[in-house]
Amino acid sequence: MNPISVKVIVQGPKGVLFLRNPRNELELPGGRPDYGEALEVALIREMEEECGLHMSDPKYAGSKSCEVIPGKHVLLVFFYCQYNGQPVVLSNEHTAYQWVDINADRPETLPDFYWSFCKSVDCIASETASSTSYPLLTxxxxxxxxxxxxxxxxxxxxxxxxxxxxxxxxxxxxxxxxxxxxxxxxxxxxxxxxxxxxxxxxxxxxxxxxxxxxxxxxxxxxxxxxxxxxxxxxxxxxxxxxxxxxxxxxxxxxxxxxxxxxxxxxxxxxxxxxxxxxxxxxxxxxxxxxxxxxxxxxxxxxxxxxxxxxxxxxxxxxxxxxxxxxxxxxxxxxxxxxxxxxxxxxxxxxxxxxxxxxxxxxxxxxxxxxxxxxxxxxxxxxxxxxxxxxxxxxxxxxxxx
Ligand SMILES: C[S@@+](CC[C@H](N)C(=O)[O-])C[C@H]1O[C@@H](n2cnc3c(N)ncnc32)[C@H](O)[C@@H]1O
Structure with a gap:
């Protein structure tokens, strides 16, 4: 079975949040759940560790098996949430962050599997924003x-x-x-x-x-x-x-x-x-x-x-x-x-x-x-x-x- 990694699509006013890894590639924040840890708990922990963001109301957005580095497949489980204005604070796992406009051209260093997945859930973004004003987590x-x-x-x-x-x-x-x-x-x-x-x-x-x-x-x-x-x-x-x-x-x-x-x-x-x-x-x-x-x-x-x-x-x-x-x-x-x-x-x-x-x-x-x-x-x-x-x-x- 492929290993699992949870990934978060944080949609802000200027696009989706990507982090630059030591391979100089842009990737979505997230990571592997610890042993016995639920995906929803793992994503909150990873978001706090990697970018200092406290998540609000992430929504399941789908999953996809992807070749993240040549020869290595990982089942990526995606969640979506809207950016709540907190400052992004990086850990030493990443060198920079970037808000990427999914409707513009794909940055060269952004892998295609992230790009195509984000484009496919972009419609969720507008739907989610207008669907309810419920302010609490779910x-x-x-x-x-x-x-x-x-x-x-x-x-x-x-x-x-x-x-x-x-x-x-x-x-x-x-x-x-x-x-x-x-x-x-x-x-x-x-x-x-x-x-x-x-x-x-x-x-x-x-x-x-x-x-x-x-x-x-x-x-x-x-x-x-x-x-x-x-x-x-x-x-x-x-x-x-x-x-x-x-x-x-x-x-x-x-x-x-x-x-x-x-x-x-x-x-x-x-x-x-x-x-x-x-x-x-x-x-x-x-x-x-x-x-x-x-x-x-x-x-x-x-x-x-x-x-x-x-x-x-x-x-x-x-x-x-x-x-x-x-x-x-x-x-x-x-x-x-x-x-x-x-x-x-x-x-x-x-x-x-x-x-x-x-x-x-x-x-x-x-x-x-x-x-x-x-x-x-x-x-x-x-x-x-x-x-x-x-x-x-x-x-x-x-x-x-
Ligand atoms: C505070 S919780 C109460 C849940 C449950 N009725 C109880 O008493 O334990 C409010 C619930 O209302 C739901 N909700 C908010 N707006 C709604 C809407 N327009 N239509 C249906 N459910 C809605 C929320 O998603 C949330 O689950």
Whole structure:
């Protein structure tokens, strides 16, 4: 079998990032995974070691067996991501770096296998840029954070959803992430069929492999955008239950989305929404860094047209619709255990680069916040409160699409 090497296509405003190796050739950053290391983990490590870049949301772009030096074939596994503005800092493995415009002529020292592969994924670049504004990592890179989210919020979500899960029927979970809630529903209602939908192919890949491992036969996952359900679901797809947790928080046009979700309900079916208010987080005793981290994230959303404080918005949309509101309730969990508190730090780390880039925090303050969230906030004497969420169960009032 050919050895494997993971390679990253970092697309910046002036082209794709290439590094010059000691053979004077241009190559993509990346390298061989260590023994037992996942590809996604290897690529993060290699990117940090070789060019000092912290990766955000790499997407699988394909693989190709290539003759990297005469007589030596390597299976190159490519990932794609957009450049996030951090400075490139080379290690001593490379002598220089260069942004190469894939639409211009191929530099002489750039091997053809890299060139042809990059040209073939160039179309992914524009598609990825416009497809979603989701600011967080996806797939394996966000596994731990979503696992903690699940541990904190699932008990209350399950208590809420239990009332609406049919004993048999069709169920849709939109913005399913890694599929924990979809899995719980599939287990709870084995005679139902459950479909998890998420705009991110990385999330769907992870959700699918987790579900396959659990042996559930009534659960499938599909890539799809909640803003364009008509393009994703067949016209005759009606659901007895549609669930949506922590997803509308990341979208604009919530009124259109909620209306279209209601239109996909069977008569008597339920749309169960659970969405938060990001300004509801607090800790005791008061820690300024905790406040500043959340305020900066809320400001980033606003700057980019997304109001993370979505309870009011969602309530005003739902209460203005021609639907039966079967339930409206609030909850807010306590976050005290160290393993759960890590959620705050992990989330802030994912936003940090963008917060600095968009001038919402200066780099020094961002580092102070990171440090304090890992130390002061982790002290057992600090207790905190997670997101207040609004639970809404809506039913269509006998109307059909
Ligand atoms: C915070 S995660 C929540 C995941 C899961 N619902 C949960 O509660 O654990 C938000 C998810 O929404 C997905 N998402 C964001 N925008 C979306 C869209 N327009 N259509 C479908 N999914 C979307 C993201 O990819 C991400 O997996």
């Amino acid at each position: 797939g394996e890179l966000d596994r731990r954070r979503l696992q903690i989210t699940s541990e904190i919020y699932d008990p209350v979500t399950i208590e809420f959803l239990r009332k609406y899960v049919p004993s048999t029927g069709r169920i849709l979970d939109v913005g399913c992430g890694h599929g924990q809630i979809a899995q719980w529903i599939a287990k709870t209602s084995p005679l139902s069929t459950v479909l998890g939908l998420d705009v991110s192919a990385n999330q769907i890949a992870l959700a699918t492999s987790a579900a396959t491992g659990s042996g559930l036969q009534n659960l499938t996952f599909q890539v799809g955008d909640v803003r364009r359900l008509e393009n994703t679901l067949p016209p005759n797809a009606y659901f007895d239950l549609i669930t949506c947790r922590f997803t509308l928080l990341h979208t604009d046009k919530r009124a259109e989305i909620i209306q279209s979700l209601v239109a996909f309900l069977c008569p008597g079916g339920t749309l169960a929404i659970e969405e938060p208010s990001l300004t509801s987080l607090f800790c005791v005793p008061h820690l300024q860094v905790f406040e500043d981290a959340n305020a900066a994230i809320v400001a980033l959303g606003k700057k980019n047209g997304i109001d993370y404080d979505c309870i009011e918005d969602i309530w005003s949309i739902a209460s203005g619709l021609d639907v039966d509101i079967r339930e409206a309730s609030f909850s807010q969990p306590t976050i005290w255990a160290k393993e759960h508190k890590a959620l705050v730090y992990l989330s802030f780390e994912q936003f940090k680069t963008e917060l600095v880039k968009q001038d919402l925090l200066d780099a020094g303050r961002a580092e102070v916040i990171s440090r304090s969230l890992r130390h002061e906030y982790m002290d057992d004497r600090v207790i905190s409160c997670g997101l207040r969420t609004l639970h809404l169960a809506l039913s269509a009032t006998g109307k059909s699409r």
